[in-house]
Amino acid sequence: MAPIARYAQGVSILRLLRRPPQDGAPAIARSGKFPVWRWVILLVAGVYFLLPLYAAIRFAGFKAFGSVFTQPGFAEALWTSIQISAMTWIITMALMLPTTIYVHLRLPRLRAVLESITILPIVIPPIVLTVGVLQVFPTQLKATMWLLGIEYVILAMPFAYRSIDAGLRSIDLKTLTEASNNLGASWPQTIWRVIMPNLGTSLLSATVLIVALCLGEFTMASLNLVTTFPVWIVEFDQLNANISTSASIFALVVTWIFLMLIVTLGSRRSRRTGAGEVTLFTVTANTKTIGES
Amino acid sequence: MATNEAAATTSAAATDVAAAAAVVAATTGTSTREGTSVSLRNLTRVFGATRALDGMSLDIAPGELVALLGPSGCGKTTALRIVAGFETATAGEVLVDGQDVSGRPAAKRDMGMVFQSYSLFPNMSALDNVGFGLRMRKIGGAARRQKAGELLEMVGLSAQAAQFPHQLSGGQQQRVALARALAIEPRVLLLDEPLSALDAKVRLQLREQIRTLQQRLGTTTLFVTHDQEEALSMADRVGVMRAGRLEQVAAPDELYDRPATAFVAEFVGTMNRLPGSLGSDGRTVTVLGSTVPVQDGGPSSGQVTVLVRPENLTVAPAEGGNGIVFLRTFLGATSRITVLLSGDLQVLVDVPSTHAAAMTPGASVQVAVPSDPVLVVGAEG
Numbered sequence: 001m002a003p004i005a006r007y008a009q010g011v012s013i014l015r016l017l018r019r020p021p022q023d024g025a026p027a028i029a030r031s032g033k034f035p036v037w038r039w040v041i042l043l044v045a046g047v048y049f050l051l052p053l054y055a056a057i058r059f060a061g062f063k064a065f066g067s068v069f070t071q072p073g074f075a076e077a078l079w080t081s082i083q084i085s086a087m088t089w090i091i092t093m094a095l096m097l098p099t100t101i102y103v104h105l106r107l108p109r110l111r112a113v114l115e116s117i118t119i120l121p122i123v124i125p126p127i128v129l130t131v132g133v134l135q136v137f138p139t140q141l142k143a144t145m146w147l148l149g150i151e152y153v154i155l156a157m158p159f160a161y162r163s164i165d166a167g168l169r170s171i172d173l174k175t176l177t178e179a180s181n182n183l184g185a186s187w188p189q190t191i192w193r194v195i196m197p198n199l200g201t202s203l204l205s206a207t208v209l210i211v212a213l214c215l216g217e218f219t220m221a222s223l224n225l226v227t228t229f230p231v232w233i234v235e236f237d238q239l240n241a242n243i244s245t246s247a248s249i250f251a252l253v254v255t256w257i258f259l260m261l262i263v264t265l266g267s268r269r270s271r272r273t274g275a276g277e278v279t280l281f282t283v284t285a286n287t288k289t290i291g292e293s
Numbered sequence: 294m295a296t297n298e299a300a301a302t303t304s305a306a307a308t309d310v311a312a313a314a315a316v317v318a319a320t321t322g323t324s325t326r327e328g329t330s331v332s333l334r335n336l337t338r339v340f341g342a343t344r345a346l347d348g349m350s351l352d353i354a355p356g357e358l359v360a361l362l363g364p365s366g367c368g369k370t371t372a373l374r375i376v377a378g379f380e381t382a383t384a385g386e387v388l389v390d391g392q393d394v395s396g397r398p399a400a401k402r403d404m405g406m407v408f409q410s411y412s413l414f415p416n417m418s419a420l421d422n423v424g425f426g427l428r429m430r431k432i433g434g435a436a437r438r439q440k441a442g443e444l445l446e447m448v449g450l451s452a453q454a455a456q457f458p459h460q461l462s463g464g465q466q467q468r469v470a471l472a473r474a475l476a477i478e479p480r481v482l483l484l485d486e487p488l489s490a491l492d493a494k495v496r497l498q499l500r501e502q503i504r505t506l507q508q509r510l511g512t513t514t515l516f517v518t519h520d521q522e523e524a525l526s527m528a529d530r531v532g533v534m535r536a537g538r539l540e541q542v543a544a545p546d547e548l549y550d551r552p553a554t555a556f557v558a559e560f561v562g563t564m565n566r567l568p569g570s571l572g573s574d575g576r577t578v579t580v581l582g583s584t585v586p587v588q589d590g591g592p593s594s595g596q597v598t599v600l601v602r603p604e605n606l607t608v609a610p611a612e613g614g615n616g617i618v619f620l621r622t623f624l625g626a627t628s629r630i631t632v633l634l635s636g637d638l639q640v641l642v643d644v645p646s647t648h649a650a651a652m653t654p655g656a657s658v659q660v661a662v663p664s665d666p667v668l669v670v671g672a673e674g
Contacts, residue, residue: 182377189429197414
């Protein structure tokens with residue numbers, strides 16, 4: 001997770017730099033000094049993020065990239081990781097989307113409680129979680145990707161909750177659901193046709209974070225004896241460090257392209273429907289009210 | 294119902310609407326459909342220690358527009374939401390055409406609602422918003438688009454069919470919301486302060502448009518508002534609410550001329566409060582030096598407060614009169630004169646502006662009560 005999360009932050013910083021000062025933005029954004037600081041931040045962050053990457057590329061050498069895909073175990077490990085990602089995504093969304101909507105509509109006071117519950121997986125070390133899970137789960141599931149997927153659902157919960165929560169806060173959930181119900185839509189129809197399309201980018205953010213998590217997590221996978229992509233990289237490192245390093249760079253690049261795609265799609269979509277701007281963790285509500293024009 | 298006359302007297306825009314409505318009526322047969330009656334029986338809603346609704350009963354005739362008027366927190370919105378199915382009553386029932394709908398979920402009530410806040414689905418164009426209810430009723434693509442197009446035409450927004458809600462003004466959004474609510478040919482139309490977020494001019498236009506459409510389609514309508522002008526100008530009958538109960542339900546003119554209680558009298562229009570004393574038989578009251586008959590329903594003896602509307606008082610310049618002009622406000626055809634009477638009592642009197650010239654601040658005037666029956670309440674009330 002860690003290097004990919006850093007990339008996610010890098011994307012946000014890039015967006016911050018690109019965005020021109022807007023009306024109503026804090027005064028500092030309009031002052032002449034701020035762009036200088038922007039460039040300083042960009043430079044420092046850039047060096048911090050890119051230098052290790054450069055070092056890795058230098059170390060791996062360009063020849064190694066070509067041979068990554070044909071290495072024994074590469075395809076299987078990547079496929080396992082993709083399957084686990086899909087499974088984690090499906091279970092997480094199926095659990096968190098209705099739960100968060102329900103809490104927003106009916107139990108708004110529980111929001112703080114839910115938020116602190118979803119923080120727990122971050123606070124508790126993965127090793128503790130894994131040992132606990134291995135104690136209680138049936139033997140048949142142990143060392144399978146199914147069990148690992150279920151464990152990842154717990155790890156993914158904070159990210160999914162935060163994204164969905166931010167998305168729900170950016171829309172008038174109560175009025176939209178009531179309007180939808182009033183026009184004859186059932187709850188599943190309301191979630192599918194009204195809520196989810198308007199959460200668009202926040203669901204995409206949740207997806208990116210879940211996929212990034214599943215493609216990057218090592219500790220749990222290793223303890224569960226499942227050869228996921230990161231586990232394969234570490235194991236293969238013993239055989240050929242150059243190829244293993246280029247495989248991890250490959251993973252980073254793929255994730256990065258994925259993130260950029262989401263951010264681009266997200267802003268195009270919100271321009272069309274006038275929704276708030278969506279970054280990975282936050283949704284900025286569009287403050288210009290429609291009635292004013 | 295005299296819909297034709299009503300349509301003929303309204304503006305050119307409204308005639309367009311009427312013509313378009315006739316098109317829709319011809320294709321859907323809405324104008325010939327029997328209206329739906331709605332009855333609220335003893336509705337009570339308790340939130341913790343507060344009774345938002347306290348045994349409210351109301352009968353709405355087919356095709357009628359009833360406005361619920363009252364200050365915030367009087368329970369009018371709660372009543373509407375119970376009818377819509379968004380809230381459940383603690384006790385009492387809602388009958389639609391004589392059938393209790395209390396157990397039916399909102400999605401199955403066939404009621405069109407226009408909300409106070411903008412409620413269009415941001416991810417759908419105006420046309421798709423209007424077609425949403427039809428889609429939920431499994432009406433196929435072409436038929437749905439045609440019907441939605443007709444309704445957009447009816448509210449005068451054909452040109453905006455492909456636009457998304459954020460590209461529409463507030464007034465346009467509420468018109469699309471109205472078209473969306475009417476598209477499902479609802480048995481009952483529910484309007485929850487649909488105009489309160491709009492500016493004054495748009496509000497006035499939309500008010501006329503809603504009323505014209507409602508009369509054309511003959512849709513039974515329950516309309517919630519805190520704006521008395523809106524209620525009086527649009528509704529067939531107005532129900533004034535206070536603390537979860539209906540104080541009075543009556544036609545607008547009756548409500549204004551013969552308010553049943555002091556609360557109604559003062560909530561609807563402007564009222565002067567003047568001290569008076571009842572005659573021994575309780576049928577007359579002496580106020581500002583003259584003795585006038587009393588409307589039924591007040592206290593029967595002692596010191597009372599007399600309620601008189603500004604247009605029912607008379608004022609004339611007079612040397613040594615009973616008051617001094619304090620303020621003169623020009624309102625167009627009439628002017629409102631604020632007169633200071635003895636005992637620090639202020640009254641408002643409306644006079645034709647042509648008569649107001651002599652009544653400059655500081656002028657001595659005589660204020661009098663005409664001999665029409667007046668409403669009296671206990672002195673402390």
